[in-house]
Amino acid sequence: MHNRSRYLIFFQYIGTKYCGAVRSPPHQLNKTGIQNHIEDAIKKLRPVDPVLSTISSRTDTGVHALSNSAHFDLQRRNDMPPFPEDILVNALNFHLKTEEIRITRAYRVPHNFHARYCAQSRTYVYRIALGVNNRFLLPVTEQNLCWCLRNTELDVGAMREAAALLVGLHDFSSFRAVSSDMPFKNPVKMLNVASIQPSCSFMQTHFCREIPILELTFKSPSFLYKQVRRMTGALVAVGLGRISVPQMKEILEAKDSLVYPQGLAAPAHGLFLTRVDYKKTDLQISPETSEEQLVSTGTSED
Template identity: 55%
Template sequence: MTSSKVRYLIFFQYFGTKYSGVMKAPSHQAILGVENYLEHAVSKLRPANDIRLWISSRTDSGVHALCNSLHVDIQRKDGKPPFSEDVLVKALNYHLQPEPISILSASIVPDNFHARYRALSRTYVYRLVTGCSHRSELPVFEKNLCWSVYGSHLNGTAVQEAAQFLLGTHDFSTFRSISSEMPFKSPVKTLHQVHITPSVGFLSHYTYRNLQFWELVFKSRSFLYKQVRRMTGALVQVGQGRLTPLDIKDLLEARDSMAFPQNCIAPPDGLFLKEVEYEEDFFLTAEESST
């Protein structure tokens, strides 16, 4: 006798430097994806059903997540009751050791819930720092966690002015990667939020010489492949005086990925998926799921 199958929404985070990205990679590949390790951790729970993870938001090699999400169906053997949310979190974190991947929370959701398609929005943060003449000058705790932009100055006001052109609904073809794996996906996206703010390093009480940290925040229901890194790269060019705010408007209106300036894309190191939002109504308690 087996218990009923239960669908869980799981929020998780990871340090992305050592992975090929969040999505599953072939097992023979030297560098695996975060999903490979998540799937292995779930399999350690010995479910009665075949396991498939549905991840809400794809991130590439070197990109980090403060909070990504997935849904998975788990059916236990021998008539055992479904895992409680707390037990599931602890068990998965135990089996994920020593990987830099952590389960933040788990919630029981309806059987028709889908982590990708039910997401209301995704928020990305890009961290960068000015004032470094060489990458070796970065504080040790910032290695692989921000983009060291050469130069001692970034005009945040000009960046914010340029960012306003990206707000709203547009055809973002210029900011889509030329090597997009989904060339037929609509390039029309609605950017709900984009702004730049001065920030601090991870150890805010310590002054890092003359370094200035910045954060660029982007919020939309979905993004095109490498759209955030391309927008970041172009905005940094504005901040350095190599492009004007009006140039961003012109790039947007060009609607041509070939119009994007060469060697302008931001590296993956400073990119973090910060948040995936859902409607509160989709969340169930363990008691509600059993009625």
């Protein structure tokens, strides 16, 4: 039908009370997925057919996103024209109401566009608060949004040396979760960025005590299940002197998830998906109906 449109939406959420980005199974009643709520909001727009969305990045329970993405097809009733992008954003946010989920942008895209397979890269940031015994000592703006370490200092130099070992094309089997439900996914990944930098935050400017925040940034076309949290946990162990840089290399080169030290993975609540990038040419419907645009979750162009 001429008025059926495919949309790409970007959305953000605080993942604390959700079971992850994708929809929850029918038998799970205590927590729902972000996808459940987005599809419920789309349903309230009264489309001709039921709408199923496709999420680009499957974040885990408790993980947050400053920008995830999804696509879906929508046909309005009574042969009405497609929703303009800004109207769609406002309508979905209205129906999401008090959920900690917000649609930030929407784009009409070609009918063969796929939010997951067209993504060129994904960027995650892991936040660590130093010198804090537990999250209840953080300001309310930061609770459940970073990993609290009682240590006031980490050997950042050693962490950066270890992080450099991870950059490039590697078999990351050692950093794949043992309980992964995707055992046949190719473990060879290209990690473009693994950086460690101090963060300047609203909290540090206005809170009554200074709390250093470290941000670990990872960028890759795709990641294995819990790969970022396991890499983060290992790098923190290096910073604490529990693992040496040569031992980090041995873990990587072992290509075996059972070699990864038990209990070392970082908790979910410090992790943010911050960018999903696409080629501008993949987003063009036609020269007549769409201008060239680079859609990404940030302001820089990679």
